[in-house]
Amino acid sequence: MKKYIILACFIFISLFQGNLFDSKTVAIITKVVNDVHTKAGDNSWAKAKNGQTLKLSDALKTGNKSLALIKFTDNSVLTVRENSTILIGTEVNKKGVPEIINVEKGVIGFNIEKQEVEDFKFTTPQLIAAIRGTAGQIITQGDTTIVALKSGEILINALQGVKQSSILRAGEFVLVTQEGIVNPFPIPEQLQLLIDSNSKINLKKLIIKTDNGDIIIEYLE
Amino acid sequence: MIFKAFYFFLVFFIFFNCQTFSQVRLEIFENLIRANVGSFVSLSEYSKSSPVYRVYITSQAEKVLAEFNLSWKEPGKENFVFVYQFTTKSFTPQDFYNTEISRNLGIESEYSDNDIINKNLQRGQATGSYLLKIRVKDNLGNIIGEDEKEIVFLNQSQSFSILHPQKNSVTGISDLTISWESVPGVINYSIDLAQVKQGNRSDIEALFSGELLLNNYNAGNSNSINLNDLLTGRIKEGMKLVVRVAAVLPGQNRGEVLFAEPVSFLVFSSEDEALKEAIRSLANSLDVKNVSSSAKDIIISNFAVYELLDESGKPISKYEAIEIILELIKSNSSMSGYKDLFNFSFPFISQGN
Numbered sequence: 001m002k003k004y005i006i007l008a009c010f011i012f013i014s015l016f017q018g019n020l021f022d023s024k025t026v027a028i029i030t031k032v033v034n035d036v037h038t039k040a041g042d043n044s045w046a047k048a049k050n051g052q053t054l055k056l057s058d059a060l061k062t063g064n065k066s067l068a069l070i071k072f073t074d075n076s077v078l079t080v081r082e083n084s085t086i087l088i089g090t091e092v093n094k095k096g097v098p099e100i101i102n103v104e105k106g107v108i109g110f111n112i113e114k115q116e117v118e119d120f121k122f123t124t125p126q127l128i129a130a131i132r133g134t135a136g137q138i139i140t141q142g143d144t145t146i147v148a149l150k151s152g153e154i155l156i157n158a159l160q161g162v163k164q165s166s167i168l169r170a171g172e173f174v175l176v177t178q179e180g181i182v183n184p185f186p187i188p189e190q191l192q193l194l195i196d197s198n199s200k201i202n203l204k205k206l207i208i209k210t211d212n213g214d215i216i217i218e219y220l221e
Numbered sequence: 222m223i224f225k226a227f228y229f230f231l232v233f234f235i236f237f238n239c240q241t242f243s244q245v246r247l248e249i250f251e252n253l254i255r256a257n258v259g260s261f262v263s264l265s266e267y268s269k270s271s272p273v274y275r276v277y278i279t280s281q282a283e284k285v286l287a288e289f290n291l292s293w294k295e296p297g298k299e300n301f302v303f304v305y306q307f308t309t310k311s312f313t314p315q316d317f318y319n320t321e322i323s324r325n326l327g328i329e330s331e332y333s334d335n336d337i338i339n340k341n342l343q344r345g346q347a348t349g350s351y352l353l354k355i356r357v358k359d360n361l362g363n364i365i366g367e368d369e370k371e372i373v374f375l376n377q378s379q380s381f382s383i384l385h386p387q388k389n390s391v392t393g394i395s396d397l398t399i400s401w402e403s404v405p406g407v408i409n410y411s412i413d414l415a416q417v418k419q420g421n422r423s424d425i426e427a428l429f430s431g432e433l434l435l436n437n438y439n440a441g442n443s444n445s446i447n448l449n450d451l452l453t454g455r456i457k458e459g460m461k462l463v464v465r466v467a468a469v470l471p472g473q474n475r476g477e478v479l480f481a482e483p484v485s486f487l488v489f490s491s492e493d494e495a496l497k498e499a500i501r502s503l504a505n506s507l508d509v510k511n512v513s514s515s516a517k518d519i520i521i522s523n524f525a526v527y528e529l530l531d532e533s534g535k536p537i538s539k540y541e542a543i544e545i546i547l548e549l550i551k552s553n554s555s556m557s558g559y560k561d562l563f564n565f566s567f568p569f570i571s572q573g574n
Binding site: 106186187192197207212214215218220 | 333
């Protein structure tokens with residue numbers, strides 16, 4: 001009964017306000033698996049919870065065996081895989097979505113709703129990816145960033161070296177390093193398997209009971 | 222008037238020269254592709270099989286290079302998908318078969334979608350539409366000719382399957398019978414059998430590795446063979462095998478060949494042994510940080526499994542558990558090329574309470 005009252009209050013507040021987000025909120029964390037932390041501005045890192053809101057300039061990081069799902073006000077979704085760190089930009093576009101998401105390291109899956117005028121931008125140390133509605137993944141570590149695209153188009157601008165630019169189309173990927181070369185190729189099988197694997201978000205367990213103790217295999221499906 | 226005649230002669234001469242000295246033509250041997258699609262869709266198979274296409278190049282250029290692009294449209298789908306593209310090294314204009322490309326011309330660069338290639342190989346025969354394009358350029362990068370051919374394979378009505386073992390199953394070492402469905406009018410059945418090794422990108426690839434346990438073994442018109450009879454002592458516990466059965470039917474040249482979908486299977490004395498081996502293989506394939514030391518102690522011990530549960534406490538069968546673990550091994554090995562780039566923490570093996 002208590003659960004229904006809370007739900008009713010929640011719906012009422014949502015209807016009254018027009019949406020689930022207040023004016024400063026840009027996203028909500030819809031899924032937390034294991035070790036996920038957030039940070040507002042210069043504050044210290046704090047453990048994230050399901051349903052927690054995110055504001056401009058907030059950062060989010062995931063540890064080992066962890067992931068987070070983030071839903072923006074326009075229903076765009078980011079999947080932040082294990083050992084990843086992102087920083088939300090300081091400005092919003094006309095749809096109330098952050099103009100920039102800075103991916104410091106890790107694997108980020110994105111499913112971005114169509115933007116009307118301005119692009120949704122990801123930045124990594126190596127590139128800026130400008131998106132108007134598309135799905136794919138960004139993998140960045142050290143001096144390398146891979147962007148692989150499942151649907152739509154992305155304009156990729158390298159930030160270092162010769163600073164090449166190119167349009168990335170569905171089914172293509174680019175690997176950008178300090179050299180700044182942007183050369184799209186069809187996604188090969190190995191990378192596709194990695195992308196498919198990174199798209200899995202449900203934590204599963206296989207518990208093997210043996211006479212010498214239990215073995216637990218944790219995996220994503 | 223003389224000037225006009227000279228002008229027409231000049232135009233005719235140039236046109237005639239272009240037609241005569243810069244020609245590129247592609248001839249595809251459709252029947253051979255139908256029989257062995259691997260020789261068409263897999264670049265690594267080019268030099269091992271019989272020719273499936275021939276390229277005719279006539280050009281005045283001293284040296285040329287050729288760009289090839291193959292795409293495939295699956296039956297029932299609307300769009301072509303990329304299969305492979307490659308560019309040859311520079312060569313003197315000449316005619317050649319596809320089997321001569323690597324050896325005689327050399328390959329400068331190549332790119333392929335192994336997922337699509339494996340999908341074709343798994344079907345065992347050509348299906349849908351294939352579009353092969355060739356573009357020939359001179360040393361300055363000018364296109365001197367191009368051609369393309371689309372071939373469509375419509376007759377997919379007749380097919381047959383391997384009945385035993387089942388795909389991705391565990392088979393007892395004492396029961397190594399391979400059996401398959403009958404094909405009406407067959408001349409004989411031909412069997413290929415290979416061991417799947419760690420270096421193979423896919424199970425099917427083992428069939429093209431050149432190290433076959435059975436290579437085109439003629440089983441007559443019998444519907445089964447027993448590997449214990451044919452390969453006494455050569456099949457050991459823990460081996461993963463892949464088998465392909467071909468039905469040779471009456472037809473032109475060497476006859477029409479119909480392939481059953483290849484089947485891979487594990488050889489063990491029991492599901493218990495297969496499960497233990499799968500757990501050990503997974504632990505060995507993962508990074509050290511993804512296996513806790515206490516879990517490793519159990520795995521290397523002589524343990525016995527008495528119950529299997531999922532995350533909600535629901536019991537699952539040994540066969541289901543083996544399938545899950547084999548899938549994890551496969552996807553983990555496919556990501557091995559990216560381990561330097563990203564710190565993967567799944568799958569993770571730990572000891573429970």
